[in-house]
Amino acid sequence: MSSSSAAQIDSDVSQLRKRQAEFTEELHGKDMAQHTGMFALMSKDKGKGKEAISKYLKHWDGKVDKEAEQKRLEDYNESTHSYYNVVTDFYEYGWGSSFHFCRFYKGEPFKAAMARHEHYLAYKAGIQEDDLVLDVGCGVGGPAREISTFTGCNIIGLNNNDYQIEKAKWYAKKSNLHNKLDFVKGDFMNMDFKPNTFDKVYAIEATCHAPDLQQVYSEIYKVLKPGGTFAVYEWVMTENYDETNPQHRQIAYEIEVGDGIPKMFDIKTATKALENAGFTIEIADDLTDNHDEIPWYYPLTGEWKYVQTLADLATFFRTSYLGRKITTAMVGCMERLGIAPEGSTKVTGALEEAAVGLVAGGKARLFSPMMLFVAKKPK
Numbered sequence: 001m002s003s004s005s006a007a008q009i010d011s012d013v014s015q016l017r018k019r020q021a022e023f024t025e026e027l028h029g030k031d032m033a034q035h036t037g038m039f040a041l042m043s044k045d046k047g048k049g050k051e052a053i054s055k056y057l058k059h060w061d062g063k064v065d066k067e068a069e070q071k072r073l074e075d076y077n078e079s080t081h082s083y084y085n086v087v088t089d090f091y092e093y094g095w096g097s098s099f100h101f102c103r104f105y106k107g108e109p110f111k112a113a114m115a116r117h118e119h120y121l122a123y124k125a126g127i128q129e130d131d132l133v134l135d136v137g138c139g140v141g142g143p144a145r146e147i148s149t150f151t152g153c154n155i156i157g158l159n160n161n162d163y164q165i166e167k168a169k170w171y172a173k174k175s176n177l178h179n180k181l182d183f184v185k186g187d188f189m190n191m192d193f194k195p196n197t198f199d200k201v202y203a204i205e206a207t208c209h210a211p212d213l214q215q216v217y218s219e220i221y222k223v224l225k226p227g228g229t230f231a232v233y234e235w236v237m238t239e240n241y242d243e244t245n246p247q248h249r250q251i252a253y254e255i256e257v258g259d260g261i262p263k264m265f266d267i268k269t270a271t272k273a274l275e276n277a278g279f280t281i282e283i284a285d286d287l288t289d290n291h292d293e294i295p296w297y298y299p300l301t302g303e304w305k306y307v308q309t310l311a312d313l314a315t316f317f318r319t320s321y322l323g324r325k326i327t328t329a330m331v332g333c334m335e336r337l338g339i340a341p342e343g344s345t346k347v348t349g350a351l352e353e354a355a356v357g358l359v360a361g362g363k364a365r366l367f368s369p370m371m372l373f374v375a376k377k378p379k
């Protein structure tokens, strides 16, 4: 690439970042980090809120044709940025500050199961005290806070959503972890870190937003020290998935459109992408394939029998089919009263589609949100 075209790309990237940061502040307000869930939804600038939702709908309007898919792949940065601008409040309201699924043991509370899933990844990655670790696609920093507390390591969280970065920084300060954690804006498809920087890298349910898995894994490979480990919970379609089967494809589309994913890839593609990036795969283990008594997707069903503790009733109520209908009705009232941005119910509608697709994919064993890969960069 010539130096003038490289300079042009750099300037386009910095303009995009500036635009996204300015829009974030106008939309969520200067004290954006301090409000969560429905309070955050109410404290948005209503005009910008409407604009944010229409930006999101432009990309995620349910179109399932190849052309729409191609557009989402090309526009992955803006499309995921706009997705997380509008869903983050709902995620925090319904799920908490770790945006991923987990396995559940009998008798185990929801929050403990989520934390254990994070500890397990840290353990498999071999994270040690004082390691410098990169969290790729860090959300609002729930896993980074847990993993740093569990291991004592230092973590840099990389994220392309400004709203989530502000929140992650605020939570880290509140939990007195700001000396161990830092959160930076960036695109995992083109990282700004120097090569060979990190002892370990992990990614939790984030790299599925990449338009090309080999590219994101190659970036991770580049910034990892030789001999370092990369551990990931990847979202994949399983071996049972047949792209030519219209019912299978419909489930994959629901997951893509409802979860802000340009294209769902299968296990084979993810495996090849890791190998082509230069990694040696040490573990490839689909954690949904364990005959668990309590399925990973249970919070999104209406199956009360799986709720393990009384304290989990509040979470389950919000995540279950009935709870989601009630949330949609409540958000509809807020929208009519003008205290939630116009179009908010379209967001709950898309999240409903996500929930339906995820449960259908889980039940049919076509989809896994926890394909664990542990891979090494050779010395």
Ligand SMILES: CC(C)=CCC[C@@H](C)[C@H]1CC[C@H]2C3=C(CC[C@]12C)[C@@]1(C)CC[C@H](O)C[C@@H]1CC3
Binding pocket: 090, 091, 093, 094, 095, 098, 099, 100, 101, 205, 206, 208, 235, 259, 260, 318, 319, 323, 324, 327, 328, 348, 351, 352, 354, 355
């Ligand atoms: C999008 C990716 C790659 C990962 C996120 C996984 C999960 C944390 C989310 C997937 C679907 C989400 C839904 C909710 C919370 C977060 C998820 C489970 C809600 C329960 C939030 C409250 C809304 O009223 C309904 C949502 C349904 C989908």
Ligand SMILES: C[S@@+](CC[C@H](N)C(=O)[O-])C[C@H]1O[C@@H](n2cnc3c(N)ncnc32)[C@H](O)[C@@H]1O
Binding pocket: 077, 080, 084, 097, 098, 099, 100, 136, 137, 138, 139, 140, 141, 142, 143, 158, 159, 160, 161, 164, 186, 187, 188, 189, 203, 204, 205, 206, 207, 209, 210
């Ligand atoms: C489902 S969330 C998971 C967040 C976090 N790993 C957790 O478990 O709480 C996916 C995250 O990936 C981030 N992300 C998506 N595309 C990205 C990109 N191109 N570069 C950096 N981060 C990205 C999103 O902003 C979001 O924070």
